[in-house]
Amino acid sequence: MPAPLGRVVEMLSTLPGVGPKTAMRLGLNLLSRPASETVALADALKLLHEQVGFCDICGCFAEKGLCQQCDDPAREGDTVCIVEQPVDVLMMERGHNYRGHYHVLHGRLSPVDGVGPEELNLAALDRRVEAGIKELILATSATVDGEATAHYIARRYRDAGVRISRIARGVPEGGELEYLDEHTLSRALDQRISWDNGSI
Amino acid sequence: MPAPLGRVVEMLSTLPGVGPKTAMRLGLNLLSRPASETVALADALKLLHEQVGFCDICGCFAEKGLCQQCDDPAREGDTVCIVEQPVDVLMMERGHNYRGHYHVLHGRLSPVDGVGPEELNLAALDRRVEAGIKELILATSATVDGEATAHYIARRYRDAGVRISRIARGVPEGGELEYLDEHTLSRALDQRISWDNGSI
Numbered sequence A, B: 001m002p003a004p005l006g007r008v009v010e011m012l013s014t015l016p017g018v019g020p021k022t023a024m025r026l027g028l029n030l031l032s033r034p035a036s037e038t039v040a041l042a043d044a045l046k047l048l049h050e051q052v053g054f055c056d057i058c059g060c061f062a063e064k065g066l067c068q069q070c071d072d073p074a075r076e077g078d079t080v081c082i083v084e085q086p087v088d089v090l091m092m093e094r095g096h097n098y099r100g101h102y103h104v105l106h107g108r109l110s111p112v113d114g115v116g117p118e119e120l121n122l123a124a125l126d127r128r129v130e131a132g133i134k135e136l137i138l139a140t141s142a143t144v145d146g147e148a149t150a151h152y153i154a155r156r157y158r159d160a161g162v163r164i165s166r167i168a169r170g171v172p173e174g175g176e177l178e179y180l181d182e183h184t185l186s187r188a189l190d191q192r193i194s195w196d197n198g199s200i
Helices: A003-012 A021-033 A033-053 A087-094 A123-132 A144-156 A182-190 B003-012 B020-032 B037-049 B086-094 B123-132 B144-156 B182-192
Strands: A075-084 A100-104 A135-138 A164-168 B076-083 B100-104 B134-136 B163-166
Touching: A003 A021, A003 B037, A021 A033, A021 B086, A033 B003, A033 B020, A033 B037, A075 A087, A075 A123, A087 A100, A087 A123, A100 A123, A135 A144, A135 B037, A144 A164, A144 B144, B020 B037, B020 B123, B076 B123, B086 B100, B100 B123, B134 B144, B144 B163
Parallel strands: A075 A100, A075 A135, A135 A164, B076 B100, B076 B134, B134 B163
Antiparallel strands: none
16 A cells, blocks of 8 residues: 555544544545545645634634634523533534523543543633523533533532523433333433423 | 534545544544644645555556556566456455556446446556566456456457456355355356365
8 A cells, every 4th residue: 555545544543433444445535536625625624723722711612712602692691501522512502492601611520530620621610600600501411420520510519609400311302112221211200290281 | 513623524524434423523533632633634635645646557556656566576567457446456465365467447337327448547458468468367346347347358358369367256255155145156156166185
């Protein structure tokens, strides 16, 4: 294999879900398509880190100092949804029903990996809470570590005079009971809500 | 999503086997790893088309004028294995038992897609056959189009005083009869070879 192709294949194989065979197929595809397309991809990759950074306020992806959400005066600044990663903000925004701000932790508590509160983006959250926030929505993941992180944050701000909530857990949309795990089903039963005609 | 990330994701999703979701995962990974790694991939991609071209003789990948095989005086120049794509040469070379040269067609006959003999790298092969070759090994794929291409080339050079052969077809290594299609099995039976103790 020519060395320049080998280098591309080797680097592509470090991407998540891309093994040596897939990397080879991608490398050959990039070599066989018009040179201009491959150069365009290279240019876009070069600009990625140059142009995309993190929001000064919430830690989400931002092209300038502030992200789209923090820069939007129409959004409710006194409601802050706490997520683990910048990508989680993109997922939340797909729903179109949240109009508040975000705060990205850039991780979750994980004693095994040596991630404690100091490793998370919490000092900035302290300042936001002090400056005045009505509600903190805990939207960390529904994993053991995500749950521990939610508990930690709820305790950290319990006397800060802020309402704290956790996103609901239960049967996902389209979920069939037959294929759900027992923990999800058991929690969905525990946290059942009254059938109020018209509201659900 | 920040526009620079959107551009990378859009371009990645044009790669084979990469859908919008995978492209998103790859794009986010490239954004979250150290900038130097993403820039290194961009640099390697820029050099790909600049440094890798096709061999002047056989049409395989080559960094300079000639590919590794055509540039190797130890290989048998009077045996030429005909393949469809440059990647097929890489696959053949994995076997380590072929010591001849190659000729890459850069395609195969496909009337449906408007690919006729003029679209294939055959004029160069004519010149190689005229200059003197002992054997042409047809290693086009075992598909309808690959088979048609092999037939066409065999007819094209039938009076050129060159031995023409086709790579064997049959049960692949490790193949269990239970899972083989009937065409492969039927051909393996038709083309059975005598059990000569010691030779097989």
